[in-house]
Amino acid sequence: MTLTAIVENSIAAFDSAEWNRCFPSDPENWAFYRACEEAGPPGFTWYYAAIRDDGRLIAVVPVFGTEYRLDTTLQGVLKRITNQIHRLLPALLSLRLIAFGSPVAEICHLGFAPEVPAYDRPALLRRIVTALQEFSAAKRYGLLGIKDAPSRDDGLWRGALAPNGFTRLPGLPTAVLDLPYASFDAYLESLSKATRKDMRRKLKAFKDIRVEQRRTIDDVVSEVSALYEQTVAHSDLQFEYLPPDYFPHLLRFLAPEASVFLYWHGSELVAFNFVIETADRLIDKYIGMNYAVVPKFSLYFNSWLHNVRYCIERGIPVYQSGQAFYGPKLRLGCRLQPNWQYFRHRNPAINTLLQVVAKFVRLDRFDPAIANLVKEAA
Structure with missing residues (x-):
């Protein structure tokens, strides 16, 4: 040896x-x-x-x-x-x-x-x-x-x-949400009455948003990059800066586990969410949003709820949602892993x-x- x-x-x-x-x-x-x-x-x-x-x-x-x-x-x-x-x-x-x-x-x-x-x-x-x-x-x-x-x-x-x-x-x-629920409604019922009421109200604001799941984003790289730039500008904690080519490159290397959810209002891309999916968890890796319309569509919370619904419908038992916004995540049922x-x-x-x-x-x-x-x- x-x-x-x-x-x-x-x-x-x-x-x-x-x-x-x-x-x-x-x-x-x-x-x-x-x-x-x-x-x-x-x-x-x-x-x-x-x-x-x-x-x-x-x-x-x-x-x-x-x-x-x-x-x-x-x-x-x-x-x-x-x-x-x-x-x-x-x-x-x-x-x-x-x-x-x-x-x-x-x-x-x-x-x-x-x-x-x-x-x-x-x-x-x-x-x-x-x-x-x-x-x-x-x-x-x-x-x-x-x-x-x-x-x-x-x-x-x-x-x-x-x-x-x-x-x-x-x-x-790391924020982690366990999802032992038979339905999305069952997840909502697990929340406090006030939080559940707030989430249902936010869902109504989302009715005009179309969600598209993609495994290639070559045609919208500039739009995705601009949304990422906005998110970086609004973040107090930023250790690294990701160049525009990073997202399509990562998609190609991690296919088919990696994908991007694109959030459209009409023909305008208002948010994206880069995720990695395995049989036992969905990792919410990167997000970018148009902050001019975040309050109108409750984009942060609705992207979260979309991912929760996605996991429950596919039997994915854990939603891992990254390292930020811990207060809202705890309110929505997460536990924190040190x-x-x-x-x-x-x-x-x-x-x-x-x-x-x-x-x-x-x-x-x-x-x-x-x-x-x-x-x-x-």
Whole structure:
């Protein structure tokens, strides 16, 4: 048995079958990461840290490098202030970051070959962490992190990182709606009386909207991109920017599981929703809306209700709706699955300073739903 730790700069270094067997049934698979490499957000470099045993892939984690803005998690007035500072002194708020995870994935994917027993996995992850620490030093990345480690893997990550002085912070949780309902009306009945009444009222505002499901959007790329731009402009939290070619590219690579719901008012495209569908869940991946008509048609809530109905009619048991708008999602029956961030800077003085800064920019200071989740997980 010969174990070799490697850091590759393209997913092409891995066969799709060997990658996917480390992540069985995960919709964000080898094809997903290949599409992200080819048409994903600018400003990122893609890496993959892995362990091979006599050439056989037994453990792997995607990695990315970028210039990270320390005010990424700030919102409201504080974010407007730091935006002004960044325009004047960009280097003051940015650090070279290399991190396990992906800016476009739902979670940090930590994968092991099925034959790797649970008792061997902590040691393999420690070897991967050591390999990336050495790689990051050689590439002059100062800040090493983990983005969105899911709660199911948090014990592994804590065991690998705590001895190395990493700081742990709450990340953006994943909102999940379980759908054990025989009908859409049964789902509505599960909501509170006030919420149910509000949703029925919003559904009436949707009667003039036509929904079209597509697996190609080449003829409406510019319209989809414009709607995405509006959503980005209205978001306080934005880590990555997706170029126009990203959506059609991802559709091609993830066919037939990926599709886009287009929302039409007459001949005008007023919203889109990019989803990934498997037998056990529908992932609500990206959304874009014309904010001039959002209130008129209750587009956000009606796109949600459309997806719930879609899942129930097809027997899809889980609707996974992403990392934002937690208040409304809890009201509509979601549960939140915690995700965690970790960081450590190679320079001890900078690391100490970042630990102080982290107390003021951590996500649970700005979102009560995340704050409650952190208390429950404590």
